[in-house]
Amino acid sequence: MTYSQRVEEKTIKENPLIIGIESSCDETAAAVIRGRELLSNVVLSSATEQAKYGGVVPEIASRAHTDAIDEAVNRAVKEAGIRADELDAVAVTYGAGLVGALLVGLSFAKAYAFSLGIPLIGVNHIRGHMAAAYLADKSLEPPFITLLASGGHTAILYTKSYTEFEILGSTRDDAAGEAFDKAARVLSLPYPGGPNVERLATQGKNSIAFPAMFSGNGFDFSYSGLKTAVINYCHTKEQKGEEYSRADVAASFQSAACDVLVSRAVAAAKMKNCKTIAAGGGVIANGYLREKLLNVCKESGISLVLPEKKYCTDNAAMIAAEGLVQYRAGNFAPLSINACAHIPLGKKGKQ
Ligand code: KG4
Ligand code: ZN
Numbered sequence: 511m512t513y514s515q516r517v518e519e520k521t522i523k524e525n526p527l528i529i530g531i532e533s534s535c536d537e538t539a540a541a542v543i544r545g546r547e548l549l550s551n552v553v554l555s556s557a558t559e560q561a562k563y564g565g566v567v568p569e570i571a572s573r574a575h576t577d578a579i580d581e582a583v584n585r586a587v588k589e590a591g592i593r594a595d596e597l598d599a600v601a602v603t604y605g606a607g608l609v610g611a612l613l614v615g616l617s618f619a620k621a622y623a624f625s626l627g628i629p630l631i632g633v634n635h636i637r638g639h640m641a642a643a644y645l646a647d648k649s650l651e652p653p654f655i656t657l658l659a660s661g662g663h664t665a666i667l668y669t670k671s672y673t674e675f676e677i678l679g680s681t682r683d684d685a686a687g688e689a690f691d692k693a694a695r696v697l698s699l700p701y702p703g704g705p706n707v708e709r710l711a712t713q714g715k716n717s718i719a720f721p722a723m724f725s726g727n728g729f730d731f732s733y734s735g736l737k738t739a740v741i742n743y744c745h746t747k748e749q750k751g752e753e754y755s756r757a758d759v760a761a762s763f764q765s766a767a768c769d770v771l772v773s774r775a776v777a778a779a780k781m782k783n784c785k786t787i788a789a790g791g792g793v794i795a796n797g798y799l800r801e802k803l804l805n806v807c808k809e810s811g812i813s814l815v816l817p818e819k820k821y822c823t824d825n826a827a828m829i830a831a832e833g834l835v836q837y838r839a840g841n842f843a844p845l846s847i848n849a850c851a852h853i854p855l856g857k858k859g860k861q
Pocket of ligand 1: 639659660661662663686687688690691702703704705708791792793794795796797822823824
């Protein structure tokens with residue numbers, strides 16, 4: 511029997527056992543879910559290795575994934591307390607990300623699905639970040655507003671159903687995470703930028719009026735003006751030989767970058783008459799942003815689904831969660847599926 515015939519013979523289950531595999535950047539991750547219940551979550555990171563080079567070196571990331579993938583998958587299966595032959599599907603990130611890194615997870619997932627005779631599901635990494643909320647709150651059901659703030663995307667979406675969403679606004683230039691990473695560089699902070707800016711910000715005050723990032727049009731964002739303002743502030747001070755507080759720059763930048771995310775997400779919820787906001791993406795791990803989101807949503811009578819920090823940054827539980835959405839929609843991938851460096855989130859408007 512061919513692989514396709516074996517897959518076609520499988521019955522679609524209500525609460526399948528799905529393994530998620532993620533290798534798009536510097537985290538080699540595997541996780542198992544049963545329906546929306548998370549059974550295991552393994553993340554093996556090469557971030558310490560990458561920090562020596564000030565950022566992710568694609569070649570090093572690919573090699574680190576090759577070393578770690580077998581251990582990540584085996585541990586995820588073992589820690590879930592299941593046998594591999596009980597799995598119903600393999601969900602794997604096929605993009606966006608570093609192609610060499612993606613190919614390690616993708617090739618492993620293909621071989622794994624083939625050997626078990628179960629469906630392979632190709633997951634868009636960013637849709638994975640959005641789906642993390644389904645594990646954080648098992649009762650979450652569309653419609654709701656999604657606030658996505660990651661290294662590559664910043665957007666406010668109206669999630670209409672599990673598979674349909676409308677982009678209400680997105681970044682016109684840098685993404686929120688990218689802005690954190692660039693601010694980190696200006697402040698001479700090591701990789702990874704976001705968490706280091708957050709750490710420094712705790713020692714400073716929001717005392718510098720950096721420009722808000724309204725592009726003036728609906729829910730769109732612009733972060734390049736903020737980045738330039740931070741660079742200009744530091745360089746001008748340095749050129750004049752004036753002292754300044756790097757911690758105050760970090761705190762002021764962090765407020766400017768995060769406050770707009772909160773106000774726009776809440777405004778979108780009001781516009782769409784939605785009582786729920788679900789957040790996702792690496793920047794949502796930021797403590798200041800989390801607190802602000804919690805407070806403002808509470809004041810506005812909006813319920814907030816905020817995945818734990820470890821499910822905001824890269825992980826495979828979110829890939830399995832989006833895998834479940836695609837499994838239920840019957841979206842299985844052929845074994846010829848290839849890696850994609852860029853996958854657009856979609857055009858503004860209804861998808
Ligand atoms: O969501 P993610 O994995 O990126 C994409 O998939 O595109 O998140 C990575 C981004 C990086 O830019 C990183 O600096 C940022 O999330 N990040 C943070 C924090 N932790 C990660 N930004 C601000 N504060 C944090 N604590
Ligand atoms: Zn990510």
